[in-house]
Amino acid sequence: MNIRLVTVAAVVLLVCMASGCVSDSKDTGSNNSIDNNGNATQNVDEQAGNTDNSDVAIGTVSTLSHQFSETDSQSTAYAIVGDTIIVELKENPTTGYSWNMTYSKGLKLTEDAFLETSTNVTLVGAGGSHMWTFEVTETGEQNISAIYKRPWEETTGNENSYELTIQVIPESELITDTGTVTYNNLEGGFYGIVGTDDARYDPINLPKDLRTDGTEVRFTAYPRGDMASFHMWGQIVEIRTISPIL
DSSP: OOHHHHHHHHHHHHHHHHHTOSOOGGGTTOOEEEOTTSOEEEOOOOOOOOOOOOSSOTTOSOOOEEEEOGGGTTEEEEEOTTOEEEEEEEEOGGGTOEEEEEEOTTEEEEEEEEEEOOOSSOOTTOOEEEEEEEEEOSOEEEEEEEEEEOTTSOOOSOSEEEEEEEEEOOGGGSEEEEEEEEEEOSTTOEEEEEEGGGOEEEESSOOGGGOSTTOEEEEEEEEOTTOOOTTOSSEEEEEEEEEEOO
């Protein structure tokens, strides 16, 4: 073997290795790229993020207390999970009569109390009122029923009764918007709210002190698709909360 030839070949090989002519086969398939400074950075697949177009995140709407009395019997109210329902009915236990209350499973009874009538003079046989406090725990239609009777007597159907329906909607279905109160000279005249993107709302319970054309408001409302309006102007809503924007 020619020793000089072997020596030359060895020198050439060393030169190639020093200059990067030989690469490591283990580097194939790496997910790296080179930045402007010559540093290797790992490539990451870009994923689109989720966006929420609402101004108020779900779970941040303040809960409310709704109070009802005898005059609200046979009516329907709206609420969301977490709200408080308070029912107060006149009662006089000294006569032997009391309210027999029942309620659906989506309501949790948190307080049951008799409240005596507050007077300066204690009157024998004076009555008071019975108050029940419920926490709303489930969506859907919830019901409260009561019969005023003596516990030991048979129910005849002629007793005084109380019925209240609570429509509990998911919080995500609440309308949350800002807008401008607008007077519309149609069908005798009425006040509506023009919201974001010119959305039109026809509130059934706009407070009197906000019925001024041009008033800017922030509000939450229940959609009332179960109702019809002769206004034919916008979406019918029931205001839950509303405040002027100062």
